[in-house]
Amino acid sequence: ETGVTQSPTHLIKTRGQQVTLRCSSQSGHNTVSWYQQALGQGPQFIFQYYREEENGRGNFPPRFSGLQFPNYSSELNVNALELDDSALYLCASSLETNTEAFFGQGTRLTVV
Amino acid sequence: AQTVTQSQPEMSVQEAETVTLSCTYDTSESDYYLFWYKQPPSRQMILVIRQEAYKQQNATENRFSVNFQKAAKSFSLKISDSQLGDAAMYFCAYRGRFQGAQKLVFGQGTRLTINP
Numbered sequence: 001e002t003g004v005t006q007s008p009t010h011l012i013k014t015r016g017q018q019v020t021l022r023c024s025s026q027s028g029h030n031t032v033s034w035y036q037q038a039l040g041q042g043p044q045f046i047f048q049y050y051r052e053e054e055n056g057r058g059n060f061p062p063r064f065s066g067l068q069f070p071n072y073s074s075e076l077n078v079n080a081l082e083l084d085d086s087a088l089y090l091c092a093s094s095l096e097t098n099t100e101a102f103f104g105q106g107t108r109l110t111v112v
Numbered sequence: 113a114q115t116v117t118q119s120q121p122e123m124s125v126q127e128a129e130t131v132t133l134s135c136t137y138d139t140s141e142s143d144y145y146l147f148w149y150k151q152p153p154s155r156q157m158i159l160v161i162r163q164e165a166y167k168q169q170n171a172t173e174n175r176f177s178v179n180f181q182k183a184a185k186s187f188s189l190k191i192s193d194s195q196l197g198d199a200a201m202y203f204c205a206y207r208g209r210f211q212g213a214q215k216l217v218f219g220q221g222t223r224l225t226i227n228p
Contacts, residue, residue: 033214042116042203042218043157056214088155097214098207103157 004093004104012110013081021076021107023091031097032074034066037088037106049074050097086111114139116206118219125194126227133189133222135204143209146180147216148189152200163187199226
């Protein structure tokens, strides 16, 4: 059974650019949640996808968007990057929307 | 909105001794889950222990146990016989139980150092 995998592990982007982060959910899991973890802080919920539909969103602007594919893998897209978007982005998958979340190792995004 | 507060940014303990990490939370919901996660330098969040609010008995997982005080909205983690591998960031987290309660709400974290 494979766990949650995220790619890339590290990324450097310039302010104003766009970025796509990827997440492969654990086998059998139909739900993916994304979190942003700024340095020295706890993770903040961005949104959740369940069976290819957005199923809840945190307090993030519309330039944060996502997708979930038929195989339940997911993408997080961020447009018009700002310096404050520099953070660790964590993906978590779960069997259903309110069951135990299993986390990936995250993508470290640096915006310069 | 639910909030989770960890008032200890850093804690340290001697190897083989016991340490307690504190967490308080605020919610108007009557039923929910509480969690402690460990985040080592590898960055992956690992679930340490889970407590269901409707259960009065405190959860225990080997050397890890919690003290859940529902009325006081307190949820502390006790680590017994501390080991070098326990060194990490520890996050307390909350999640509602009912349909639509998707997100985990995390505290700010406590960095635990184990002294050999």
